[in-house]
Amino acid sequence: MEIIAFVNNKGGVGKTTCSKLMAEYLSKTKQLRTLCIDFDPQCNFSHQYLQMEIDPAAPEGLIPPIHPDYDIDDPDDEDWDGRSSIAEIFYGQGVVPYPTYVEKLDIAPGHAEKLLTAESVRRSEVVDKVHKQLANFLNSSDVREAYDAVVIDTAPSKGPLTISVIKAANHIIIPSVMEEQPVQGIYGMLQLWMQESLVREKTRPLQLIGILPNMFKQTRLHKDILKSLQDNAAIGKYVLPVKFSQRIVFAEVDAADSTPRSIFDFQEQHVAKNEAMEVCSYIAERIFA
């Protein structure tokens, strides 16, 4: 089971869009059993596949809907309120992934309040526990048997949530807009990559697949910054040779009532679909080859 995470502590660089495209590529095109995990308290990734709800009692934000398998009359479900998010791992409860409209694609959605609570943990010994929870969950035999790939969308932070993703993942991709501030976000992520790489066993390295230029526009600014990264001997190796261009259609398919719902359902030769295929197949090749 390969665990792929999109990370960058700068917001708005396209982590969610990239996660979504990658997860759909793996499940729809590669026919891999794929689990999406939304580790961002904003729950945008979850919202792509589920009708997230607003709980009046939880003013912090979104909660997952009632699970389709939940049966209020089933004695087995007696102790369950019918909702399940990935944040349950911090509360010692089971995670029940939700099916999505894509056949081989499941999602463990976020839970705004619960994730925020985990993120705000500060006491060192608890932080340590938070850090290891996701890795423990993904190492469980149930999860390993059920899925071939896990795609994790992360919060724009360097806090405990992102660190726990870094600890659980075996591949990370850093999407970035080719502008000064998002590139600074790359630095933050490389620092986490470094800290984790130094403590990991050699046999299970954390692979940095690379920096993925996203929302790329053929402007001097984007071209120059991309070039300056590529031209650096150390950094250049980690700049992916593929990129996502700035295209409104990537945002359009995110709308709830869009048809088709996935870029991969567009007709052949669609420029956005071709680009998504190129980027995702390149990354998949690196990970699954």
Place this chain on the structure above:
Amino acid sequence: MSKKKRFGISEALTRGLSETIHVVENNAGIFRNIILPLSRIELDPDNPRKLAIDLTDVRQGIRPDDPLYARKQEELEKLKELAHTIKTNGVINPVVVYKRGELYRMVAGERRCLASLLIGKQEIEARVFNEKPKNFELKLIQWVENTAREDLTLAERLDNMRDIIREYQGQHGQVEVTATLIKTITGLSLSQTTYYLTALNAPEDVQVGIQNGSIRNLDKAALIAGVLSSEVRQQLMQACVAGSSLKALKSLINQQKMIKHHQARLSTSKRGRQTAKINMGTTMKAAVIKTIVDCVISKKEYDKYLDIFSRVDWMDLRQTTHAFRKLIELLEVEMVA
């Protein structure tokens, strides 16, 4: 016309990014330096040092009924010296550990840890290996750390070397152990490794001498081990205990060699033309001749020749030669008579 604006990432950021990448590329999964609570460190029972004192003794004091009380007490005194320098200067080199469950197992730096505990330190700087180093690497690290130390006995050092060779053979098969091989493994000089090899292959009595401390130096051990005669070895070891220098031991060996050589000569030499007369040989030391002459004329029956030799200047080689020839002539006459 204004120049077209060019964009790029700042120098500081570029540097930060590439430095971070280099750190990972060069060090991922090998080791890292951290400040480690001393309470998380356990000693390695297989460490070649075989220090008697342990964590409990330092934390709780040595129990008076401990069978090793005297030795531990002595070790404790030595640790106090180290503790004093740690107190003033800190631990200069980080200790080396590897993670073993919840604890960290000591690879090198036992004394630094114990001494730090003695002065009430809570943490120590440590180089942490993420995995247990392979047996061979482990021995080598402990070896390297230990060679710099002076308080290891020769027996401990040889044990250490034996362990390294054993681990090396475990990894590479039963290769022949040569001084060059040991040199490659340990990085010591060829002369040192030759000494080690000789000492390692020393005859039983020398091994015992090393174990009981009669022989404390590697070069002396190698020298004695190279001697074939067990009698001579015994003499040499006694000389060692008596504090003879390496030079003194060497001349003792030479002396023994000559005696042996002489004995061998007397019993052989039957080849070649038949010998009709005796060749008296040559010497550059006039004192040798004077000794012979003195010996002869000190005999009562020859004291009549005393006068002849009393005028010889024994510093003059020519006069001495004449004197010696004269002695032979006189004796030949005496023998005929």
